[in-house]
Amino acid sequence: MQEKDRSEDEFTVTPWEVEGDIDYEKLIEKFGTESVDEELLDRIEDVVGETHFMLRRGIFYSHRDLDRILDEYEDGNRFALYTGRGPSGHTHVGHLMPWIFAKWMQDKFDVELYFQLTDDEKFLFNFDSTLEETHSYALENAKDIIALGFDPEKTHIFIDTDFIHELYPLALKVGKRLNFSNVKAVFGFDNSTNVGSIFYTAIQSAPCFLPSELEDEDIPVLIPCGIDQDPHFRLTRDIAETIGYLKPALLHNKLAPSLDGSGKMSASRPKTTIFTTDEGEDVDRKINEAFTGGRVSAEEQRKKGGDPDICAIQNYRYFIFEEDDEKVSDLAERCKEGDILCGECKQILKENLKEFLSKHQKRRKEAEEKLDQFLMSGYED
Amino acid sequence: MQEKDRSEDEFTVTPWEVEGDIDYEKLIEKFGTESVDEELLDRIEDVVGETHFMLRRGIFYSHRDLDRILDEYEDGNRFALYTGRGPSGHTHVGHLMPWIFAKWMQDKFDVELYFQLTDDEKFLFNFDSTLEETHSYALENAKDIIALGFDPEKTHIFIDTDFIHELYPLALKVGKRLNFSNVKAVFGFDNSTNVGSIFYTAIQSAPCFLPSELEDEDIPVLIPCGIDQDPHFRLTRDIAETIGYLKPALLHNKLAPSLDGSGKMSASRPKTTIFTTDEGEDVDRKINEAFTGGRVSAEEQRKKGGDPDICAIQNYRYFIFEEDDEKVSDLAERCKEGDILCGECKQILKENLKEFLSKHQKRRKEAEEKLDQFLMSGYED
Secondary structure, three states: OHHHHHHHHOEEEEOOEEEEOOOHHHHHHHHOOEEOOHHHHHHHHHHHOOOOHHHHOOOEEEEEOHHHHHHHHHOOOOOEEEEEEOOOOOOEHHHHHHHHHHHHHHHHHOOEEEEEEOHHHHHHHOOOOOHHHHHHHHHHHHHHHHHOOOOOOOEEEEEHHHHHHHHHHHHHHHHOOOEHHHHHHHHOOOOOOEHHHHHHHHHHHHHHOHHHHHHOOOOOEEEEEEHHHHHHHHHHHHHHHHHOOOOOEEEEEOOOOOOOOOOOOOOOOHHHOOEOOOOHHHHHHHHHOOOOOOOOOHHHHHHHOOOHHHOHHHHHHHHHHOOOHHHHHHHHHHHHOOOOOHHHHHHHHHHHHHHHHHHHHHHHHHHHHHHHHHEOOOOOO | OHHHHHHHOOEEEEOOEEEEOOOHHHHHHHHOOEEOOHHHHHHHHHHHOOOOHHHHOOOEEEEEOHHHHHHHHHOOOOOEEEEEEOOOOOOEHHHHHHHHHHHHHHHHHOOEEEEEEOHHHHHHHOOOOOHHHHHHHHHHHHHHHHHOOOOOOOEEEEEHHHHHHHHHHHHHHHHHHOEHHHHHHHHOOOOOOEHHHHHHHHHHHHHHOHHHHHHOOOOOEEEEEEHHHHHHHHHHHHHHHHHOOOOOEEEEEOOOOOOOOOOOOOOOOHHHOOEOOOOHHHHHHHHHHOOOOOOOOHHHHHHHOOOHHHOHHHHHHHHHHOOOHHHHHHHHHHHHOOOOOHHHHHHHHHHHHHHHHHHHHHHHHHHHHHHHHHEOOOOOO
16 A cells, blocks of 8 residues: 555656656645645736636646736736747647637736747657657647637747747857756756757747847746746746846646546647547547546446546546536536446537537638748847 | 976867867877878869968868868869857957968869857857857957958858857757767866857857758868867767768868967967957067067077077967968078077067058958858848
8 A cells, every 4th residue: 555655656747758647736845836826816816807717726726926927917017928839749639728728818918928839849859850840840839829819919929940040049148057967957867868958948948038138128927837847947047037037937737637547648649639630530539548437337337436536538628628617517426426427428528529629620720821920930020 | 307298298179278288299199180191282282283381381280081072072072161260359360370271272172161150159158258249259250251351252151149040950950969978078068067058069060061951962061170179070070970961071270379379379368369450559569578489688599599489479470470481481590590589580570460460450341341241140041
């Protein structure tokens, strides 16, 4: 029993590796972040007039200096949002979660959003990838971002290799202040780590200072992102003031679990991941094969009920797909009572997903024509 | 005696540190390069129809694959020249030495020349420098390059932070193949080295592949450069073929010694360095204070003669300032015989230098208007 407990505590969370059963509360302790508590949730609701299900459900559950950003906002000072995506493949539905939230934040606070697509990172950290591939995925991913309905006037998407002229001077300032010991300690690098990967964190730091640089005034930045990205910004925060910028603030989300019930949804495990480009039949197949909390037989499930807490279908709803808290808890209750079987429950999700994907794919198609409105190359500046 | 011998052998040559009394033959052994021997000198003379005093005098004394470049040239295939400068300050006369040679090579072989100005490097490796300073020095240095009369049609100067859009994808390909062990072994880095410096060698490698990338065909590159820069390109050569490019070839020069008679001329030791922006009175003062091979008194010197081999004045002539071998050896002979004293000998150099600087400064002024003809920003491409 002891041994099982211990093994359950074992997990790894870095920007490039998420393994094991993550204890999110322990991660707060380990990373030294703060909980998004009731007081902070109430404050956000007071400030913007409503809340978001991802805050209510504790999906965005940890932060650094979010209270400072709210102070600034209430003092009438603007801030900027910054988030990103590593283009290792097509966008999956799990990726949309923080983007949908970022859009809500942008709408509510009426702020600029800077969206980084790190084709360089995915090239450097995946040995077999080519820059042509990661750049091409970055463009594909950009269509998904645009399809979510972001305002082109306030939303600035950039691909690292295209926008490097603006990023590089900032990255140099960061890179001069971080040494190998620093990145070794935070990312677990060793002597066999390639020198591109060693420098890379400076490129991910650069956009924290981009709004201040572009506007030529101090603009605080808030980064909604997966908790796995925190190590980068911990380093950024350590050196920000020494190079003359404000520390970035963060709001961290838990990682959407994969359809096989473990780890985080990953574009590199296509069988357990719903992509935004998937057809109806892909959705049917993947959901049919998804891990659930069901019993061995329909009879037993009707008698003893299922376990929605470990169910990937329930997780999809909870994390991304069902804004209505009541619907989520109703289905969980019915599952526990043996009132609904996995087949029926999966059918509901399949229909929701297919409806969503059909609309998204239409908007994604339209987004192809809008890329120029959103993409910053740095050339115009 | 043994001890003295041993201490005389102690010297350090890296791209960022040149200390001690350099044994250039030992360096060939240590770095694993090849001597520019009589056979190769004859071959160059055969190919281009003349020789250059810097080759004759063994100033360009070591190489990697220069014979391969000559093979290519004789087969009717083009190659490109690549050299560079770290803009840590104003250009000094010692810097002009390899540039003058590069111009001769360009003229004789009728090839393109790519000239890198590494404002990023000088920012990363000098703690107190700012990017604004190193970028501004890069522009100042560019004027000196242009003032030497390079052909704008075939000469492409670029400043790293301006041209990074073209360099970064190539640097990523290099940076993915070099790990911390590799750069540690070659440059002596340790855990306290900043991550920008760790990555930097990839940026200096990038231009080796730029001609091939810009022209979309395999173009071999020959790099005339100081022997202290060899460690960068040793790494480049190790990985070039694995990333689909030709290995760069090199032709190494000895480092012009400083006016105090030791180390290499350095912009960070202004008192012992003649800058291209110096006035006549600066030249007089610096040459007056220069280290010579003279005796304690005029009388003794007339009797015993001076030692031109250790004389900074003689070195200036030998390395940069006097193309005519006979004039150089005549003055050295007269010195040894006590036939000429330091004052008179310095006077000749002062006049030569002032005449050169006056012309150079005029052409440098004209170069201000020509910067656009030479500088590549990468934006036009």
